[in-house]
Amino acid sequence: MNGPEIHVEFAPELSLFVPHGRRTGTTKVVTDGASTLGHVVESLGVPLTEVGTLTADGREVPVSHIPVAGETVAVRPVARPQKVPGAPLRFLLDVHLGTLARRLRLLGVDTAYESTDIGDPALASRSAAERRVMLSRDRGLLRRRELWAGAFVYSTRPEDQLHDVLDRFAPELRPWTRCTACNGHLREAAKEDVADQLEGGTRRSYDVFAQCRDCGRAYWRGAHHEQLDAIVRQALSMRTRTG
Template sequence: MEQATLTLRIAPELRFFLPPRHRNTTPLHTDHDGTSTLGHVVESLGIPRTEIGTLYADGHPVDASHHPDPTQVIDVTPVPRPQPLPPGFDPPRFLLDVHLGTLARRLRLLGLDTDYHNDRDDPTLVRQANDQHRVLLTRDRKLLCRKALRAGAHIHHDQPDHQLTDVLERFAPPLAPWTRCLECNGPLSSVDKGEVAHTLPAGTRATYDTFARCEACEHLYWPGAHHEHLTQIIRDAQATLAAPPTRQPSH
């Protein structure tokens, strides 16, 4: 079958995903076999479907299953912010891949249900995300392109502060600081000092009176040397959610 050419206008926020030769090309012209769906065409350019918002053909919204006509001009937009989630995924719970350990701890600090392991392969991550109705966060674009994945998001930045801001702006989750274990994600509950005093270093026992314990792994917490830094992370997160939504980060 003779191939036709499609004309696509890719939103600036999504051009990072394109091959380098196409990132500054607008509009973008790409071959089309006449049978592939629009969703397949866009994904074949390197844009994960989890990052694709509304698709437009000649200004009219269409589904990813739309079969485009070569005469149509296609607009590809990013997901809106905050992003609506599939039924069962709201409020969001997260699953993070091996490269996002610091982000996982910060999400837990904010009270967000966040599972993280450094030994899970891609098929296992997708199954767990789907089975537990979690949003899979990753920097691996190929992982987000897996057809079975129901909800996921690409983490654009290397720096944990920027990663956290990106997640908060995209999903606007309700926060409950100091309620989850940073180590295992279990719930925290207050514990009387007398009950744990025998397990504490002498300096800690003499200095602090307020303690919390993880109900799952029994890790103990108290307002130690890093408390002010952690408190500032919480303040910044709350300010991010209170601010007007911003555009998706570009590169």
Template sequence: MEPEITIRVADELLMFLPAARRERVSRVPHDGTSTLGHLVESLGVPLPEAGPMTVGGEAAGPSARPDAGADVHVAAVPRPQRVPLEPGQTAPRFVLDVHLGTLARRMRLLGLDTAYHNDMDDPALVVQANEERRVLLTQDRGLLRRRALWFGAYVRGSRPDAQLRDVLDRFAPALRPWTRCTACNGDLIPVDKHEVEDDIEAGTRRSYDVYGRCGDCGQVYWRGAHGDHLERIVEDATRLVGSGSDTGRSWSS
């Protein structure tokens, strides 16, 4: 019989396996040269989604070459997942692929540094993620398998609410709601009312006195009663992560 390796994957990783072979235990041919990382990805699991791995009960990295008959276990990424931070950073930075625009706006609403461009191709996304040390969030498994990518994560969920919960659960980032421009990701800077009078409607000038402007694109925001929908997003996120501030007073624009 041809020599084989047994690979057991965590339940959380079964979603990446083809439907016809979606079982916790897989037996793959042993060719004597394939690395553990190659074998795991051959099943359909992107390496950024694979957590601690063992071979015969001993911890092993992606570059290990299991012997014939080896018993491999692949766990899911532990949550919350630690992201290496640059000096002065208090939370990870992110960049999202073109299909996650709504998620990007919600992450900015929570004060997360979130880059997003609706016309950026895969190679450019990897370059930005690497150069700016941003976590690349995507639902493109092929994008996560690019060897050049320094840090990526698959976003679970088909709707923005579920996607946001998944990101917050995975990274547990510190939140600063209402501090970023949801349009461009710039920081919101407090401004006096007279500085923005020409940029807002007369009714807004009469009703509100506290304003902010995006330091990058110039979008004006004002403190006021916002839609219940955005308030709920912030409140739910704050409960999940256990951080945040000033959730009761939102910016309108």
């Protein structure tokens, strides 16, 4: 680039994306005089999915703003809870976020998940076609223009990932209503309806079952229920504190 020089300041919340030399204070950036501010911000490492308010010399400007010489630009993170156009709120997760997908489904959140790597173009197209928020740690994927909406998953720990998504989007929670395997809706089921999926001990010990309307998988309060119930309680408690 060889054009107007501007000064850019990134909020601390965005420091993960910014080279070390630009993480504190303002930094000088030479633009080409034609690129939008959104393009400039992304060229500095920050996906626009993570950008909230942009200001130039104190006035709010859109991502389509063309920076002019001497402007001081402030880049702020997305406000929380984030409002996504359209309803209902639905998610799409890439191949690396399987545990997060299962936990969101456990909470009754509509969550599509690709268990194989189908490629960024296909993921972005599905996000647009189904109007799902793309959740990923792939910055390149989040920069694709055809995305309906997207968000970077900041942590590698499923517990922190779930907390971050719930805090950022505040989705409606309806625990125990979705299949954690396929995202389908659950219904009450009699023992005889799911008998072919039960081992002898399970058949003798449990009487209350649910079954996925789509894939037919059976559910009951088995050995892992206490662990799953703790995830649900924590999520509902978080909603109570923030709601």
